[in-house]
Amino acid sequence: MSCIEARGLRKAFGATVALDGIDLRVEEGRILGLIGPNGAGKTTALNAILGLTFYEGELRVLGRNPWAERERLMRDVCFIADVAVLPRWARVSQMVDYVAGVHPRFDRAKAEGFLKKTTIKRESRIRELSKGMVAQLHLALVMAIDARLLVLDEPTLGLDILYRKQFYDSLLNDYFDGNRTIVVTTHQVEEIQHVLTDLMFIDRGRIVFSCTMEEFETRYAEVLVRPEQLAAARALKPMRERQALGRSILLFDLKTDKGDRQQLAALGEVRTPSIADLFVAVMGNQQQGAAR
Amino acid sequence: MNTESNARGESSQASNAKSPLLAKEARSGAPASPRGVSATRPFYWSVRRELMEYRSIYLAPLAIGCVIVLGFGFVLRRLPETMRHPMMLNLPHQRDTLSQPFDVAAGLIMAAAFIVSIFYALDCLYGERRERSILFWKSLPVSDWTAVLAKASVLLLVLPAIAFAVTAVTETTIFLMSSAVLAANGLSVAKFWAQLMPVETMTGLAYHLVTVHILWYAPLYAWLMLISAWSRRMPFLWAVLPPFAVMIFEKIAFHTKYFADFLMGRFTGGSEAVAGSGMLDPEMKMTPGHFVATPGLWFGLAFAAVFLVAAARLRRYRGPS
Numbered sequence: 330m331s332c333i334e335a336r337g338l339r340k341a342f343g344a345t346v347a348l349d350g351i352d353l354r355v356e357e358g359r360i361l362g363l364i365g366p367n368g369a370g371k372t373t374a375l376n377a378i379l380g381l382t383f384y385e386g387e388l389r390v391l392g393r394n395p396w397a398e399r400e401r402l403m404r405d406v407c408f409i410a411d412v413a414v415l416p417r418w419a420r421v422s423q424m425v426d427y428v429a430g431v432h433p434r435f436d437r438a439k440a441e442g443f444l445k446k447t448t449i450k451r452e453s454r455i456r457e458l459s460k461g462m463v464a465q466l467h468l469a470l471v472m473a474i475d476a477r478l479l480v481l482d483e484p485t486l487g488l489d490i491l492y493r494k495q496f497y498d499s500l501l502n503d504y505f506d507g508n509r510t511i512v513v514t515t516h517q518v519e520e521i522q523h524v525l526t527d528l529m530f531i532d533r534g535r536i537v538f539s540c541t542m543e544e545f546e547t548r549y550a551e552v553l554v555r556p557e558q559l560a561a562a563r564a565l566k567p568m569r570e571r572q573a574l575g576r577s578i579l580l581f582d583l584k585t586d587k588g589d590r591q592q593l594a595a596l597g598e599v600r601t602p603s604i605a606d607l608f609v610a611v612m613g614n615q616q617q618g619a620a621r
Numbered sequence: 622m623n624t625e626s627n628a629r630g631e632s633s634q635a636s637n638a639k640s641p642l643l644a645k646e647a648r649s650g651a652p653a654s655p656r657g658v659s660a661t662r663p664f665y666w667s668v669r670r671e672l673m674e675y676r677s678i679y680l681a682p683l684a685i686g687c688v689i690v691l692g693f694g695f696v697l698r699r700l701p702e703t704m705r706h707p708m709m710l711n712l713p714h715q716r717d718t719l720s721q722p723f724d725v726a727a728g729l730i731m732a733a734a735f736i737v738s739i740f741y742a743l744d745c746l747y748g749e750r751r752e753r754s755i756l757f758w759k760s761l762p763v764s765d766w767t768a769v770l771a772k773a774s775v776l777l778l779v780l781p782a783i784a785f786a787v788t789a790v791t792e793t794t795i796f797l798m799s800s801a802v803l804a805a806n807g808l809s810v811a812k813f814w815a816q817l818m819p820v821e822t823m824t825g826l827a828y829h830l831v832t833v834h835i836l837w838y839a840p841l842y843a844w845l846m847l848i849s850a851w852s853r854r855m856p857f858l859w860a861v862l863p864p865f866a867v868m869i870f871e872k873i874a875f876h877t878k879y880f881a882d883f884l885m886g887r888f889t890g891g892s893e894a895v896a897g898s899g900m901l902d903p904e905m906k907m908t909p910g911h912f913v914a915t916p917g918l919w920f921g922l923a924f925a926a927v928f929l930v931a932a933a934r935l936r937r938y939r940g941p942s
Binding site for chain 2: 379381399400401402403404407408410411414415416417418423427428430432467
């Protein structure tokens, strides 16, 4: 059984189509990054998966219909939707008590253990905590739940780099065990590149690109082309060319573009591109395609 | 891997030892621990959550109770004088005079509870959307029905119970204070006690709370909750303006005021529950039979049910505003 399975997932708000027939399959044990520009439909897709919004099409999460069975599903699914959605009036201890009260799979000792590693005081009110501390608290609560799917929607937006790094580090070290599935959206793509096992780009309600990270690493290559080789490199029809510090950096798709790694190595230094660069290349080509 | 499985506890250690497939099955197949099955637990914690969030539910009646006791402490000086007054020979007058502070206390505490109810009902489904914490509440295995029912039971059970308890404590305090002052002044405490009928007063209070504050006001609270679940901003205006508009329209178009009377009856209503001049009137007779036979009661309860179902549906369909 796949963790998430969607066929023809569609959602429109009035005349605006947020999801335009998405087919999606996420196996258990994967860490999927859902990347897309603002308004691409990422949050709508996640909301559908979490049973927060009504949708058309077929969708199964852990074998259940999320809209009809949200309550039951939430025993196995956790999510952090946005930073700082914890109730501002609550005390930290009250939050722990409440989640322990309603969630059958919450391990209180574990949550206390995570909180001990932070500077969060038990009797503080959430409105007194910094944004980073709220994110830490939320993560501590979520990681103490023995869930099968964790959905993160921009969980680190607006946090400083220390908190962001810590967030993904503890997620990988203290939570992910190879059985759980994680779906994450973020604009800070570089920070999750090493975390992901799968990658998906979404734009205007459609999935425009999807691959595993192994594929990503073998299929795409970025070359810092030596100036004298530039013409030769361009002849290989790169996906995209950009300039940085006076050097031309060309991005190649080794599956469709001409040339292989050996050829590329002759042109200059070859390395794995960042997700962000591929994203820009894919989106750029998309828009060109749309304009044509 | 080792430290990880240690941290995950015994059950997962056992499952980690098996093949990944088996581990998966063990996790999904095992019934969520026994306490997960209980349906009352999420409800109980949902009610507790409301009390954590809206502390005025108990603080406001308590504060009013304290103010009443303090204020009464000042009046106590005059009690011996009042008891010695010739007018006190007239028994009904004596009873009225002596029971007055108790009536005032009960009335004020219930008024406080009513005002808290109105503000609570208007905010309980709106506030969580405004501060977006609804995304957190919905990430937990608590259904929208449970959440809405918990909020409704705060209005229909918790607040009346608190009003009753605070009134009982306040009145007992006043009663003991008065007795002490009378005894210290060499006046008959027995005479004072004989005039007050604590059991009857408390029964009357409970009856009033159940008939008026719970059964008769239920549609009122449910309406406010519906508006709270529906409005994207300014729920108070949305709750008040439409009925007001209907009243004005009716007045201008038909020169009648049926709707105004209907609303008035809802606010001041429940009078079918008693025969007599006032709630704590000793001559008052409870007439539950008459009350239960009032069509308005049942219409009101039917509307309350419809409003609550609609509120739960709205909570489900509506994202954070």
